[in-house]
Amino acid sequence: MTHPKVSAADLSDAGLPGLDLSDAGLPGLDLSAVVAEQPDPLLFATVSGAHLYGFPSRDSDVDLRGVHLLPVAGLIGLREPEETRTRMWDRDGVEMDLVTHDLRKFVRLMLRRNGYVLEQLTSPLVAHTSAPHAELCSHVPDVVTSRHAHHYRGFAGTQWRLFERSGELKPLLYTYRALLTGIHLMRSGEIQAHLPTLAAQVPEAPARLPELIEAKAAAEHGPATVATEDVRGEVERLHEVLDAAQAASGLRDETDALGALHDLVVRVRLQHAQG
Numbered sequence: 001m002t003h004p005k006v007s008a009a010d011l012s013d014a015g016l017p018g019l020d021l022s023d024a025g026l027p028g029l030d031l032s033a034v035v036a037e038q039p040d041p042l043l044f045a046t047v048s049g050a051h052l053y054g055f056p057s058r059d060s061d062v063d064l065r066g067v068h069l070l071p072v073a074g075l076i077g078l079r080e081p082e083e084t085r086t087r088m089w090d091r092d093g094v095e096m097d098l099v100t101h102d103l104r105k106f107v108r109l110m111l112r113r114n115g116y117v118l119e120q121l122t123s124p125l126v127a128h129t130s131a132p133h134a135e136l137c138s139h140v141p142d143v144v145t146s147r148h149a150h151h152y153r154g155f156a157g158t159q160w161r162l163f164e165r166s167g168e169l170k171p172l173l174y175t176y177r178a179l180l181t182g183i184h185l186m187r188s189g190e191i192q193a194h195l196p197t198l199a200a201q202v203p204e205a206p207a208r209l210p211e212l213i214e215a216k217a218a219a220e221h222g223p224a225t226v227a228t229e230d231v232r233g234e235v236e237r238l239h240e241v242l243d244a245a246q247a248a249s250g251l252r253d254e255t256d257a258l259g260a261l262h263d264l265v266v267r268v269r270l271q272h273a274q275g
Contacts, residue, residue: 031127034064034091034098040074041272043067043103044133047125050170050220053177054194055213057220061088061095064127065120067136068100072273075104103132103268107261110136110143115151115181118143119193132268139264142257144189149246152182153239160235169216169224172231176212179238180205186245204241206234 035042049063050056074081083105087098101109101117109117121136156178162171173195180198185191192198199209208226215225 031064034096035128038068038100040068040070042100042128043069043130043136043268044121044126045098045100045128046120046123047127048120048123049097050216052119052123052125052193053173054196055173055216057217057222059220061097064096064098065123066098066100066128067103067106067133069268069272070102072269075102104265107136107265110139111255111258111261113145113147113151113255115148115185115191116155118148118191119181122191123193132264135264139257139261140191141189142260143255144185144191144251145255146186146246146249146251146253148251149182149186149242149249152178152185153242156182156235156239163224164228167223167228169212169222170220172224172226173212173216175235176206176209176238179235179242182242183238183245186242186249186251189251204238206231208234 031045035045043066045064045066046052047062048065050060051062068085070081070083081102083102085098085100087096089096106117110121118140121133122140156175159171159174159178162168163175177193177195177198180195180202181191181193183202183204184198192201195209196213199205208231212225215222
């Protein structure tokens with residue numbers, strides 16, 4: 001079964017404004033062939049990583065993330081289902097990294113307070129979409145909880161330790177991005193992963209961010225342009241701001257979307273099986 005395409009207006013209504021890929025430093029990149037090559041239907045494929053976060057370099061790879069739909073036999077037979085597929089390859093001189101989950105697994109990740117999959121789902125850099133994609137997006141407000149702060153706190157901590165070991169600029173920007181995304185989410189309920197936008201929207205964002213983003217454009221794995229001790233206090237302060245934002249957040253503590261998302265998974269699977 002081929003799901004109907006969803007327009008940019010439809011995506012906007014679902015909280016997912018469509019953007020031209022050239023807006024993210026991907027001019028002329030045709031991803032339709034990548035979608036067509038997949039062994040099972042894709043419900044959506046979006047660009048994640050540095051292009052979504054707003055600080056790609058000239059040699060950044062293209063991180064594609066999405067959801068595929070396994071046939072019923074792939075779930076109830078004796079063989080282990082391919083719930084997650086990963087592929088890395090070079091296409092016309094561009095390194096591509098594609099990861100997709102089967103719909104059931106992806107929805108389970110949504111329900112585990114995983115901010116990363118919500119960023120993939122709501123990425124405005126859409127390579128392929130469908131009606132179920134828009135429907136999944138419509139459930140994001142029901143899935144987001146105050147406990148998503150734990151995801152961003154933990155991810156920022158991992159990236160900060162990587163920055164301390166490597167001295168590279170990339171993990172430092174990932175640290176700032178995770179903390180600011182978490183702060184903004186706790187205050188607004190909105191998934192926003194674009195660091196330049198966050199720098200303008202979050203009052204506590206360090207003033208040095210535009211300079212660091214500009215420096216990252218020159219090299220994917222270049223050294224940081226600031227010393228660790230110069231930014232340690234900023235990062236510690238943002239952790240405090242995230243803690244306070246979580247404590248004051250009006251977001252619910254638990255999601256009540258399991259029933260609706262269960263029905264969505266069953267319905268989409270049955271529609272596909274019936275052809």
